[in-house]
Amino acid sequence: MYKIGFMPGGNMLGWEPEKICDYIKNAGYDAIELTLPLVCADGRSDADRKRIVRAAEKSGLVISEIVLQRDFVVLDANERNATIEYLIRNMRTAAEMGVDTVNMFTGPQPWLAQPLIINKNISATQAWDWVFEAFDRILPVAEENKIKIAVENVFGMLCHDFYSNFYLNKKFNSSWLGVNLDPSHDVLYGNTDMKFLINGWGKDKIFHVHLKDAVGIPVMGQFVFPIIGEGVVDWKEFFSEMKNINYNGCMSVEFESFIYLKNGLNNNFELSAELSRKMIAKLMEDI
DSSP: OOEEEEOOOGGGGGSOHHHHHHHHHHTTOSEEEEEHHHHOTTTSOHHHHHHHHHHHHHHTOEEEEEEOOOOOOOSOHHHHHHHHHHHHHHHHHHHHHTOOEEEEOOOOOTTSSSOOOBTTTBOHHHHHHHHHHHHHHHHHHHHHHTOEEEEEOOTTSSSOSHHHHHHHHHHHOOTTEEEEEOHHHHHHTTOOOHHHHHHHHOTTTEEEEEEOOOEEOSSTTSEEOOSTTSSSOOHHHHHHHHHHTTOOSEEEEOOOOHHHHHHTTTTOHHHHHHHHHHHHHHHTTTO
């Protein structure tokens, strides 16, 4: 049976680990998804990481994955090499923590002030070559440490939807490379058939799931990620199909409804955990 998780952010990142985990558990979740500010190999000590592992265990939470998102599509070769080495260090850190899944994306990052745009500032061929080179180095480390890499589609990036991410996975055909299924980015590109997306990947390639909704088109300033249930994603079909394939991993809330967070929740990120959990329960009724 799958677990429902939550990715803490905002003001919660300033809390003690025990408070974070207790709050998420009491809000009705089974898992916690960790980001680099909480566990980074270069910014946190072994004691810090052991503490959050203990806090999760004491609260009865599973650590579903660690988000290690860094950009592979950058012009500077030294920066690309540093990114790969950084990810390798943190993959080994994840293994030491007993976490078996990490989240990555490909880049280029569309939210930068001067973003690289595929087929405008850089060819698709060059971008794919850099990503392939990165995974040539990263995947052996994943296999060595028994770490699953869940690549997330992100708008504006090389891997931005089902088809582009499927291309990456097909290139390597590795049991350690799969997908972090986030339907919000796919619906921005018009891929709204949840049954197709879920069965296209299949149970064995869906390493992790992000529960996030979307409305708009994949252009900066022309879309939002609203509260789950208020966007384009057909959640009834989504949850029903995940049940049909017997998915037994984690589905984690990634809350990015930032306007509502500011205006409706007074930037109290923890309140988004409670609100999202209630919405999920409602959307999963009769499934």
